[in-house]
Amino acid sequence: MKRSAEIEALEQRLGHRFERPELLRRALTHSSMSGPGREDNQRLEFLGDRVLGLVMAEALLGEDRKASEGQLAPRFNALVRKEACAEVARDVDIGAALKLGRSEMMSGGRRKQALLGDAMEAVIAAVYLDGGFEVAREMILRLWGARVSTVQQDARDPRTSLQEWAQARGMTPPAYVETARSGPDHAPVFTIEVRLASGQKADATAGSKRKAEQEAAAALLAQVTAND
Structure with missing residues (x-):
């Protein structure tokens, strides 16, 4: 499937070139744009949330080998919550590539935290399905970057x-x-x-x-x- 310049630019920012670019297109398609023959990103969002959770749980265990479950839980929540996903989505400008219906576009959907967070999770799932767990893991850790090592300072609400x-x-x-x-x-x-x-x-x-x-x-x- 031919890539658009928009998709290629996002692939570069993500650090992953898709074997199946249609997965990335689906991950970027909001429900306001879904229809016959065009799937939205909700199912991918469900999967991506679980992939992100596993990667972060594993990373936190490695980051602090003496932390208790009670200490790890708020750090985990801080890293996987919608706000964190939306932050990362802004870093790689996922909003610019989102496929939105007219109403969502007119109401500022490309900047909405919930839409960006959902799309980030869907993109994670797309990378996982396209390249496997290790590829998705590498991308997540690279995009989340220092957030993992500094989360202890910010984990408490x-x-x-x-x-x-x-x-x-x-x-x-x-x-x-x-x-x-x-x-x-x-x-x-x-x-x-x-x-x-x-x-x-x-x-x-x-x-x-x-x-x-x-x-x-x-x-x-x-x-x-x-x-x-």
């Missing part, structure tokens, strides 16, 4: 840490309140305030509620632990 801090002091869990929203519908910006029963609070602004909540929690956690 600040929302979880703040909640544990509050509970240890007999407080109710922190409350998160959306105080502002701006920007167009396809690229909203949220401001979230997190409050403790003690009256302490902090806020943050980001392009997703989850990110804003995390940043607000991190700010409040830094504030309260400085006084411990």
Whole structure:
């Protein structure tokens, strides 16, 4: 099957030339573009998530041979969650090659975290089916790069840490309140305030509620632990 310039450019960024380029095309096809004779990437996404999980579990065991399961689990989650996959997808500009329906394209689908994360998982599956596990493993470790060795610093969700801090002091869990929203519908910006029963609070602004909540929690956690 003849390759487009777009597919060849993405292959170079991925570091894998497909024997079956139709696998990569399928991995890049969102459900908004599926139809008779054109499969979307949802089944590949399912498989890619499992391939990524195995590679990361193996890598983490090798990275820290003394870590307990309780220490490894949050590191694993940080490496395989949708946000991490979307970050890597942005690094190799998967968004530029996505096949989207008109509505998704008009609503900024090439930049959406969920679509990018799903596509990254689908691409992993495509590489696995095309070249085998070792080829997929090499690509994943190369694309994730230093994230694997530095994940210990970033694995804890600040929302979880703040909640544990509050509970240890007999407080109710922190409350998160959306105080502002701006920007167009396809690229909203949220401001979230997190409050403790003690009256302490902090806020943050980001392009997703989850990110804003995390940043607000991190700010409040830094504030309260400085006084411990």
